[in-house]
Amino acid sequence: MLRPLWLTIATGVSLLGQPVDSKFFEARIRPVLATHCYSCHSAKSKAPMGGLVLDTKDGLAAGGVNGPIVAPGKPAASRLLTALRYADPHLQMPPTGKLAAAVIADFEAWIAAGAVDPRAAAAPGTVTTPLRGMSVEAGRQWWAFQPLTPAAAPPVRQAAWPRKPLDAFVLAKLEAGGFRPSPAADRRTLVRRAYIDLVGFQPTYEEVEAFAADPSPEAWPKLIDKLLALPQYGERWGRHWMDVARYGEDNATAEATNQPYPYAWRYRDWIIEAINRDVPYDRFVKLQLAADLMPDAPRNDWRALGYLGAAPVYHKDQRLSADVIGGFLADDWDERIDAVTRGLLGMTVACARCHDHKFDPIPTKDYYGLAGVFASTARTERPLFAVDPAVEARYLWVQRRLIDLRYSANLLTNEASTVVGSEQRVAKWKAEIETLKSEVLTLQARYPALVASLERYWAPPEPRGAGPRRRGNAASTEPFMNAVYDAAQYVDGTDAHYTFLDYRPGEARDVPVFRNGNVATPGAIVPRHFLSVLARGDNRLGPGSGRRELAERIFTDAAPLAARVMVNRVWGWHFGRPLAATASDFGVQGEAPTHPELLTYLAGEFVAHGWSLKWLNREIMTSSAYQQASRPRPEMMKADPTNALLWRVAPRRMDIEAYRDTLLRASGRLDHTAGGPSQDIDAPENVRRTVYGRVSRNRLSALLKNYDFPDPMQSSGGRDLTTTSLQQLFVLNSQFVQDAAAAIAKAVHDIPTEPRRLRELYRRLLGRDPNPAELDLARRFLAKGTLTEYAHVLLSTNEEILWP
Numbered sequence: 001m002l003r004p005l006w007l008t009i010a011t012g013v014s015l016l017g018q019p020v021d022s023k024f025f026e027a028r029i030r031p032v033l034a035t036h037c038y039s040c041h042s043a044k045s046k047a048p049m050g051g052l053v054l055d056t057k058d059g060l061a062a063g064g065v066n067g068p069i070v071a072p073g074k075p076a077a078s079r080l081l082t083a084l085r086y087a088d089p090h091l092q093m094p095p096t097g098k099l100a101a102a103v104i105a106d107f108e109a110w111i112a113a114g115a116v117d118p119r120a121a122a123a124p125g126t127v128t129t130p131l132r133g134m135s136v137e138a139g140r141q142w143w144a145f146q147p148l149t150p151a152a153a154p155p156v157r158q159a160a161w162p163r164k165p166l167d168a169f170v171l172a173k174l175e176a177g178g179f180r181p182s183p184a185a186d187r188r189t190l191v192r193r194a195y196i197d198l199v200g201f202q203p204t205y206e207e208v209e210a211f212a213a214d215p216s217p218e219a220w221p222k223l224i225d226k227l228l229a230l231p232q233y234g235e236r237w238g239r240h241w242m243d244v245a246r247y248g249e250d251n252a253t254a255e256a257t258n259q260p261y262p263y264a265w266r267y268r269d270w271i272i273e274a275i276n277r278d279v280p281y282d283r284f285v286k287l288q289l290a291a292d293l294m295p296d297a298p299r300n301d302w303r304a305l306g307y308l309g310a311a312p313v314y315h316k317d318q319r320l321s322a323d324v325i326g327g328f329l330a331d332d333w334d335e336r337i338d339a340v341t342r343g344l345l346g347m348t349v350a351c352a353r354c355h356d357h358k359f360d361p362i363p364t365k366d367y368y369g370l371a372g373v374f375a376s377t378a379r380t381e382r383p384l385f386a387v388d389p390a391v392e393a394r395y396l397w398v399q400r401r402l403i404d405l406r407y408s409a410n411l412l413t414n415e416a417s418t419v420v421g422s423e424q425r426v427a428k429w430k431a432e433i434e435t436l437k438s439e440v441l442t443l444q445a446r447y448p449a450l451v452a453s454l455e456r457y458w459a460p461p462e463p464r465g466a467g468p469r470r471r472g473n474a475a476s477t478e479p480f481m482n483a484v485y486d487a488a489q490y491v492d493g494t495d496a497h498y499t500f501l502d503y504r505p506g507e508a509r510d511v512p513v514f515r516n517g518n519v520a521t522p523g524a525i526v527p528r529h530f531l532s533v534l535a536r537g538d539n540r541l542g543p544g545s546g547r548r549e550l551a552e553r554i555f556t557d558a559a560p561l562a563a564r565v566m567v568n569r570v571w572g573w574h575f576g577r578p579l580a581a582t583a584s585d586f587g588v589q590g591e592a593p594t595h596p597e598l599l600t601y602l603a604g605e606f607v608a609h610g611w612s613l614k615w616l617n618r619e620i621m622t623s624s625a626y627q628q629a630s631r632p633r634p635e636m637m638k639a640d641p642t643n644a645l646l647w648r649v650a651p652r653r654m655d656i657e658a659y660r661d662t663l664l665r666a667s668g669r670l671d672h673t674a675g676g677p678s679q680d681i682d683a684p685e686n687v688r689r690t691v692y693g694r695v696s697r698n699r700l701s702a703l704l705k706n707y708d709f710p711d712p713m714q715s716s717g718g719r720d721l722t723t724t725s726l727q728q729l730f731v732l733n734s735q736f737v738q739d740a741a742a743a744i745a746k747a748v749h750d751i752p753t754e755p756r757r758l759r760e761l762y763r764r765l766l767g768r769d770p771n772p773a774e775l776d777l778a779r780r781f782l783a784k785g786t787l788t789e790y791a792h793v794l795l796s797t798n799e800e801i802l803w804p
Helices: 005-011 022-036 057-062 079-085 101-112 165-176 187-198 205-212 219-228 231-244 264-276 281-293 299-309 322-345 364-375 389-414 422-441 448-457 547-554 559-575 596-608 613-621 634-639 656-666 702-706 725-733 735-748 754-766 772-782 787-795
Strands: 377-383 480-492 500-505 511-514 522-526
Touching (some): 022 322, 187 205, 187 613, 231 559, 264 299, 364 511, 364 522, 364 547, 389 448, 389 480, 725 735, 735 787, 754 787
């Protein structure tokens, strides 16, 4: 369903969920201009047609002989859109044919968001010099790429304060400014902080009091170990990783070529299980990139391939030209490059698609060296059960071919087609479907599940639609998983009227540098290789797709960077703010860490302790820095209002997962059933943990969206915290909160006296007893209102949603 234009203007987000910023221009606007417009509208031409120059910022802004063609923020007033839409018979561009609707929608979103053009403007009478980033040689000296050399904790004056070496780094920075840390938080605050942090919901009153009553110095580390051992730990910290992995169960649109992922939930379940098992982080990532290529990986771990197999893809209407389809395919590769490099390495490699990176040491050839890896990797649905390798290889190719044939036959049958020779094509494709059907049926006795998984592709066509659609976003429990396999992807443009994708199992493909990101202007072919600035020695990737070798390089050549990036993320998940604020950009445009020595120290220890996430959780949480109080201090609020020096643990609002799960738990309704197909978050009957709710890229739950859930179309570097009226309306009016209030009121209704009822209400909701003033206020309220209404009031308080 298309996003209303007003929402694009208000949010600055395109129809496909991508922020409409300078990166959007470089990825989705400039390549189209280069492909279709520069030949007639270039500053290099002696006489650009219509006086219009589009290959410079100044030229685009100025327009042509008839005036400006773009009115930033006003798509309806922009003649460029009129031309692209072919709305005026006298103004149709490009003259070679109307562009795809999705491309025109990109231009509309770009103009609506202000027509951002990051190209440098020329000063009058000057010739501009292109902006260039660091050289690879200079880049090797960048702070984030340096080895993790052992570092001693710095000396401090307040020697009794540090509990862990990391505390000395924090305290030294404070003392250098003449400051001191905050006192320790009280025990009730600490237990609440630990529960929200590690398992994602508030503790009960009994859990709070049990910890508060234990004066033993070992009570705190024992509590942490207890929470780390709970299955809810993996649910909490798995959701953190899912932000980075841009987990979703469908695509931004739902056409026949980019259907929902019926087995994405199996990838989610694998993440949770792996984190509960404390799978070392290096292996955790390697499995997500190349489990099928790792000899020691059991097939059940191949579920990890959902990282690539359930990634966002774009619809490819095969009636479009080979160049357009090739552009969409290159967009898919670009998404993988962006997710892997920003998510795992904190590098914005996707910015080098059209030119060398303008700031960081990333040449364009390195971008295409990685693109070859993903051009050699095809998404598919693989069986969970063991299959003869030769049979499986053939099955995977036949599966993809049947999808394309069925889609194509239905497309040209069910819609009025302008494709020349449609009837002959459809007959040919249906004959091929029958041939493949006969081949597949020979597997019935040996692999009935494989046959059953393909039957929908030769079943009678649906009365409407252009492909074998799964209805809605329904998950499937069939024994399959969304995954990938090694297969080179090519665009078959031999038919001028219809374009197929050609999958070649077992083959690898090196891709050329596409000049200006345009697949129609290929340059020299670039062998698959790792990033030059990080590589040690020969950086080629292969044999095969190179996925396995890429994963190995990330944790050998790039291990110091990969460790810093993950430690920085974990620190941010614990404290609400990473040491380096731009968690997915450790480059020149990112923010430097506030405590670089601390980041290096912790990254080195993380590696030394076997890349153990649980070790890192424990090390941070048993520190004095983590156990500080959150109360503001006037002198520090003035000196360091953003808490960059870590003089306290800044309180914050719980994220939506912890908030929703806490409300369900307090009302006695939380269903702790683990795993399995996702459910609609907004369904009244869904009382499972929020991590098991469906995450749709096409139509994200309103509840998740209102509470700053990240965009599942791209890897998230962190969640933006907003306070909006929609959040307050949810608390006041939603059926979910009303049901929670009613359930809590019902649970305490039969307690004999009003003071005891109120005390139990406070204990269930806020984990404490009410003070005399609160009791008096409650009595006065109940003189006119109901217990359910008062429970609703308590659910609406800041204390209920506070992460102290």
